[in-house]
Amino acid sequence: MLVHDAPAGRLAARIVETEAYGPGDRSSHAFAGKTSRNASMFLARGCAYVYFIYGTSYCLNVASERAGVGAAVLIRAAEPLSGLAEMRRKRGALPERDLLRGPGRLCAAFGLDRGHDGLDLCAPGALWLAASPAPPRALGASVRIGLSTEAHRVMRFYEAGSAHLSGPRRLGS
DNA sequence: AAGAAGATTCGCT
């Protein structure tokens, strides 16, 4: 579960879709080494890596290796639990299933940007990860979405059948 | 120094 104590109130959502970008993966932002953009991928496990992509969207990741090793898990989609009114105020009057469906949409609804890059999501603060109120019913796995390199790797994991998944239908439901 | 590609989304056809 992802929780954000935003100025307007508490936002919470149950994460239903992720993608892994580990060491040695040519599609990982960390593959070519540390830069000012991807530095947070080299922090300890549990730290946030937020990047800006295509000049339009932010994406939230969680660093997933020991400090010094570049790796992260991309949070691609979540099921809104609380703060839906505030999410709609940020994103528009969308149906619940579209509020957090996609990494850029999720960041927009949660109000996340580069200012949240590097935060420790397992430490006290405004943004953190908590235990899910309900474990996933059934896990699915597939290739990752939107990649042209390392596209064959099965590194996307999701709650099978969830109405809140991103990407093509065939990759989840 | 300039150009292309990229872990995306939105609006229009």
Next chain:
DNA sequence: GCGAATCTTCTTA
């Protein structure tokens, strides 16, 4: 389904 928006990084000259 297709193209635009437009930041960061990597490639090529």
